[in-house]
Amino acid sequence: MSLAQMLQQSGVIESMAGELGIDPQTAKIGAGALLPAIVAGMGRSATGGSSTPDPLGGLGGLAGAILGGGGGGMLDAVLGQSPTPTQQGNDILGTIFGSKDVSRGVAGEVAAMTGIDESVLKKMLPILAMAAAGYMAKNAQGSGGGAGGSAGGSAGGGALGGILGSIVTGMISR
Numbered sequence: 778m779s780l781a782q783m784l785q786q787s788g789v790i791e792s793m794a795g796e797l798g799i800d801p802q803t804a805k806i807g808a809g810a811l812l813p814a815i816v817a818g819m820g821r822s823a824t825g826g827s828s829t830p831d832p833l834g835g836l837g838g839l840a841g842a843i844l845g846g847g848g849g850g851m852l853d854a855v856l857g858q859s860p861t862p863t864q865q866g867n868d869i870l871g872t873i874f875g876s877k878d879v880s881r882g883v884a885g886e887v888a889a890m891t892g893i894d895e896s897v898l899k900k901m902l903p904i905l906a907m908a909a910a911g912y913m914a915k916n917a918q919g920s921g922g923g924a925g926g927s928a929g930g931s932a933g934g935g936a937l938g939g940i941l942g943s944i945v946t947g948m949i950s951r
Contacts, residue, residue: 852915866907869903
């Protein structure tokens with residue numbers, strides 16, 4: 778199952794649409810256009826595409842942002858009734874894109890492609906990053922990343938790396 782399908786089936790798209798005051802179809806189109814950039818950024822982080830030395834081959838910063846940001850609880854936060862606390866999503870975007878300018882550029886490009894207002898897409902980015910990261914963390918915990926959300930060290934990074942690899946592969950093979 779692709780990450781986009783998972784988000785649709787889990788209710789993330791509908792929850793995000795309600796929070797942003799847009800219709801679910803617009804949210805689905807926006808998410809579908811933004812997810813490849815998020816996943817590509819995560820892929821670059823996981824393969825050491827960062828200029829910062831990382832003993833986990835690039836995944837350490839991403840794993841830290843995901844696991845330190847609440848792990849699988851981030852997906853629950855997106856699906857919750859109250860507004861999503863997007864700081865965790867912004868931290869993930871900072872880790873995978875490096876700067877707010879890149880996030881703004883992604884939103885601008887997707888706005889030009891889809892016709893969706895750029896300000897809506899900028900709000901959508903951290904929510905999608907949290908949903909994707911939360912999904913990965915939940916799956917990493919389920920695949921031996923640690924009990925009770927305490928995936929640590931290389932075990933957590935390895936599990937997250939495996940989940941990320943399958944998501945990146947799924948996105949490429951669509």
